[in-house]
Amino acid sequence: MIPAVIVGLLLLSAHPSSAIGIHQPGVERSTTRPLHIQKIGACGVLRRADVTYVLEKDVSSAGTCFSIQADNVTLDLNGHTVTYGASVKKHPVFGVLSADCWFKPIVGNPCGGDHRHIEIMNGKIVQGAGVAPFSHAVRMGQGTDFTGVKIHGLDITIAAENSMGIYTEYLPGGSDIYNNTIHNNVKVVSDRMQFWGTSIKLDNEGKARIPDLIHNNVVIGGPELGIRDDNPAGTRIYDNDISQNATYANGFCIDAAGDNMLVYHNHCHPIHGRGLHADHSGVQIFDNVVETVDSNQIQEYHGCEIHGTYGIQVESDNFNPTNVRVYGNHVIVHAAQCGADAMRLTDLKGADIQIYNNTFIAVQDKINGVYSTRGAYGLSVGNVVGTHLRFYNNVVRADTAIFYMDWDSGGDITLANNTFEAGRQGSSTQLAYFGTGVAPSYGNFFLDDTYQGFSPDSARFGPYTGDSWYGVLQTLHIRVTGKNGDTPKGLSATALDAVDAAPHKRSDEGVGEIRFILPVLRIENKKPPVSYLPYRITLQAPGCSNDTFEVPTPTSDTLSRQMACH
Numbered sequence: 292m293i294p295a296v297i298v299g300l301l302l303l304s305a306h307p308s309s310a311i312g313i314h315q316p317g318v319e320r321s322t323t324r325p326l327h328i329q330k331i332g333a334c335g336v337l338r339r340a341d342v343t344y345v346l347e348k349d350v351s352s353a354g355t356c357f358s359i360q361a362d363n364v365t366l367d368l369n370g371h372t373v374t375y376g377a378s379v380k381k382h383p384v385f386g387v388l389s390a391d392c393w394f395k396p397i398v399g400n401p402c403g404g405d406h407r408h409i410e411i412m413n414g415k416i417v418q419g420a421g422v423a424p425f426s427h428a429v430r431m432g433q434g435t436d437f438t439g440v441k442i443h444g445l446d447i448t449i450a451a452e453n454s455m456g457i458y459t460e461y462l463p464g465g466s467d468i469y470n471n472t473i474h475n476n477v478k479v480v481s482d483r484m485q486f487w488g489t490s491i492k493l494d495n496e497g498k499a500r501i502p503d504l505i506h507n508n509v510v511i512g513g514p515e516l517g518i519r520d521d522n523p524a525g526t527r528i529y530d531n532d533i534s535q536n537a538t539y540a541n542g543f544c545i546d547a548a549g550d551n552m553l554v555y556h557n558h559c560h561p562i563h564g565r566g567l568h569a570d571h572s573g574v575q576i577f578d579n580v581v582e583t584v585d586s587n588q589i590q591e592y593h594g595c596e597i598h599g600t601y602g603i604q605v606e607s608d609n610f611n612p613t614n615v616r617v618y619g620n621h622v623i624v625h626a627a628q629c630g631a632d633a634m635r636l637t638d639l640k641g642a643d644i645q646i647y648n649n650t651f652i653a654v655q656d657k658i659n660g661v662y663s664t665r666g667a668y669g670l671s672v673g674n675v676v677g678t679h680l681r682f683y684n685n686v687v688r689a690d691t692a693i694f695y696m697d698w699d700s701g702g703d704i705t706l707a708n709n710t711f712e713a714g715r716q717g718s719s720t721q722l723a724y725f726g727t728g729v730a731p732s733y734g735n736f737f738l739d740d741t742y743q744g745f746s747p748d749s750a751r752f753g754p755y756t757g758d759s760w761y762g763v764l765q766t767l768h769i770r771v772t773g774k775n776g777d778t779p780k781g782l783s784a785t786a787l788d789a790v791d792a793a794p795h796k797r798s799d800e801g802v803g804e805i806r807f808i809l810p811v812l813r814i815e816n817k818k819p820p821v822s823y824l825p826y827r828i829t830l831q832a833p834g835c836s837n838d839t840f841e842v843p844t845p846t847s848d849t850l851s852r853q854m855a856c857h
Contacts, residue, residue, distance in 0.1 A: 334373070336401050337364050346371045346414065354379035356416075359389040360404025362436075368414020368445070376422030376451075383425040386416035386447075389440075394433035396425065406434045410441040417448045424452035424481070428473075432460030432495075439465025439501065450476040453487035456510075464499030464522050469506045475513035475535070483539040483591065486546070489516040490535070496522040496549065506530045515539040516546050517559075523550035523571070531557045537564035538588055540596045543604075544581070547574050555579060563588075565601045566622065569615060570608040578619040584656070587628035598697070599629030599665060602651065605644055606637035613643045620649045626663050627656040632671035632695070633687070636680070645681040653689040655715065666691045667714070668724070670706070673697035677704030677735075690714035692724035692751070694735075696759070700727040702734040713744030720745040723761050724753075725816070731757035738764040738808065739847060752816040760815035765845035767807040771799075771830055771838075773856040778803035779832035786842075788823035805830070809845055830854060 326341045332348050334356035343365040350356065351374040357366060366387065375386040382399040389409055392402040409431065416428045428447040431440050439462055447456045456473035459466060473490040480488040490510040493503055502525040510517040510533040517533035520526050526549060533544040544559035544566055551573035559566045559579060563586035567576055585600035602622035605615055617634070624631035633651035636644070653667035669687035672695070686709070687693050693711045713720040722745070725732055737747060740763075747763045767786070773779055782799035786807050797805050813821040826845065830838040835856035842850070 334375075336360055337366065338404055340364070340405070343367055345369050346373075350374070351377050351419075352384075353377050354384040355386075355388050355400045357387045358401035359387065359406065359409055360402075362405045362407040364408075365410040365412070367412055368416075370414055372415040372417060374417045374419055375428075376419035376426050378419070380421055380423055383423050383427070385426060385430040386418070386428040387411055388430050389434065389437075390430065390432060391434040397430070397433070406431075406437045408438055411445065412442070413444040415446040415448075418450060418454065420450075422451045422454075425454065425487070426451050427455045427458045429457045431458070432462055437462050439463065439467065439503065441467045443467070443470045445471045446474075447471065448474040448476065450478070452477065452479040453481055455488065455492050456490045457492070458489075459493045461495045462493065462499070464496055464501035464503055464524050464526075466493060466503045466505075468493075469504065469508060472509040472511070473513075474511050477512075477514050478538070480514050480539050483515055483541070486516050486519055488514045488539070489519050491518045492516070493520040493522060496520070499524045502526040508532075510535060510544075512536050512562075513542075515542045517544045517561075519546040519548055520552070521548040522552075525551045525553070527553045527555075529553070529556045533557065533559050534561055535564045536562040536586075538586055538590055540589055540591045541565065541568070542586075543568040543601075547571065547576070550574070553577075559583070565604070566624075567603045568601075569605050570610050570612055572610070572613045572615065574612065575616045575618075576603060576620065577616070580621050582623040582625075583631070584625035584627055585629040585631070595629035595665075598632055598635065598671065599626065600624050600631045601635040601671075602633040604632075604635040604637065605639070606635075607639055607642070611642065612639075615642070615644045617644070617646045618648045622649065623652045623654065624667070625654055625656045626665040626667040626690070627658060628663070628665070630665040630667070632668045633689070634670045636670070636672045636675050638674045638699075639680070640674075640676045641678045643679045645683075647681065647684045650686045651688070653691070653714070655690040662715070666695065666724075668695035669693045669711075671695040671697065672701050672704065674699035675701035675704065677701065680704055681707075683707040683709060686710045686712065688712035688714055689720065690716060692721035694723045694737075696723070696725045696727050696732045696735070698726060698728045700730045700732045700759075702732055704734075705736045705738055706740060707738040708740065710741045710743065711745075718745050719749065721749050721751050722747050723814070724751045725756045725759045726753040727757075727759060728753070728755040731816075732759045733761075735761045736764050737761065739766050748812055748814055748820045750814045756816050758816060760813060762810055763812040763814075764808055765811050766847065767809055767826070767828075767842060767845040768847075768849045769805040769807075769828070769830070770849050770851050771803050771805065771832075772851075772853050773835070774853060779835050779854055779856055782830065782832045784831065785829050787827045787829075789825060790821060790823050807845075811845065832856065
């Protein structure tokens with residue numbers, strides 16, 4: 292029996308543009324500009340409002356260099372270098388700070404004043420050797436009157452434990468972070484769940500009503516995340532180049548941690564790490580180029596993290612995301628010391644997610660001249676019920692398996708109108724690999740897909756998969772006319788396969804057309820493959836002679852038939 296949801300999927304995959312609703316939000320920006328220019332030649336407190344401070348030479352500070360404590364302040368480094376934390380070791384210090392004094396983590400630093408419309412630009416910020424943990428290069432937030440900040444044209448170098456390049460907290464949105472280069476040499480993170488060590492992190496913006504813009508930045512290195520923002524107001528993260536070197540779990544290039552985010556035109560190519568991550572509703576990930584390989588020196592696992600690298604991951608994380616779109620991306624993942632999943636879905640129960648028009652490639656690299664034995668999978672899922680999951684019009688190539696169902700199992704997933712290409716195993720490429728254990732996986736279908744270089748009955752079942760199975764389906768579209776080219780009235784049809792006694796029945800769709808979605812194969816654990824071919828089709832219409840014919844293999848081409856009618 293074919294689930295009714297597949298009929299809707301077929302219609303959707305034929306018209307993918309109907310699923311696209313990109314909203315490019317406007318971003319409010321202050322038009323206020325500082326009225327005065329003041330030249331400076333030393334670190335210090337910037338407490339005059341409406342002033343552009345212009346640095347005239349390289350400067351160094353024992354602790355924090357600049358503290359901004361007034362509205363409408365622009366700090367123009369004017370191409371010079373700021374070195375901070377040259378000798379203070381006992382508490383965190385910062386290159387540029389703006390925060391209220393009640394905030395305990397900045398105790399010992401100059402603080403207070405006002406914080407609206409801050410801009411920092413055009414120079415280098417270098418962290419001194421041996422500074423205390425959490426000594427961020429730019430630290431904004433924890434104040435009562437913050438607006439979004441504008442930070443651009445900086446070249447930042449950090450290395451101390453838990454340090455971040457640009458870190459903002461509890462801002463109302465409206466920040467514009469662009470054209471910065473961050474050299475992240477941090478090696479130690481005390482709590483990877485807090486994402487310390489991230490190169491650009493805009494945090495605790497859950498109530499923001501204005502989107503942030505994070506774009507045209509270069510991130511080099513870093514032990515975990517490259518960029519993270521949790522603003523739900525339509526933040527855009529785009530045109531960034533990220534090459535982190537993760538040694539902590541979940542080291543993604545970008546974590547889209549808020550609703551309604553647009554993540555696009557980014558180049559993600561970590562030395563080691565993962566690609567793009569989303570766990571909130573309304574997120575769109577599109578037109579990115581991602582190429583990843585994971586580290587076998589993840590500190591938490593003393594080796595590879597579970598599943599290794601991901602190109603793109605969408606998961607629940609208890610947020611139950613809906614209306615997520617992943618499209619137009621080009622993703623290559625490398626299985627080397629660790630495994631690789633080009634597209635990964637986790638802990639999703641009926642979530643509305645559409646994945647379409649992407650290229651997903653999973654390859655096994657050579658190690659010392661021998662190909663890796665780690666799994667390289669195109670689409671990998673675990674604990675997923677795909678009732679509202681749409682995976683269509685993608686190109687997928689994988690060295691191990693196109694589709695992988697992990698230990699947590701899942702079902703009701705349909706992959707439609709995709710092109711599946713054999714990997715380096717050629718005809719031995721597996722369409723599906725079930726490694727489940729907690730429960731059997733069933734109700735998963737491949738509909739109207741194209742198989743290049745291998746057969747859709749190529750599968751593997753792990754030792755604890757029970758009666759797991761999948762089906763291969765094909766649409767049969769028949770156009771019917773009478774001898775005079777007219778449409779027979781009351782047209783109906785039956786399709787009898789080579790296995791079942793009960794025929795499939797369909798009626799005219801109103802224009803002399805019949806469409807079936809027919810089982811072609813059923814592949815079940817520990818049982819021989821079942822082929823439903825050939826099909827015997829009978830067309831019927833009042834006043835017409837029955838037309839009975841055989842279809843050896845349904846194809847995507849429309850079949851034309853002419854009935855003899857009185």
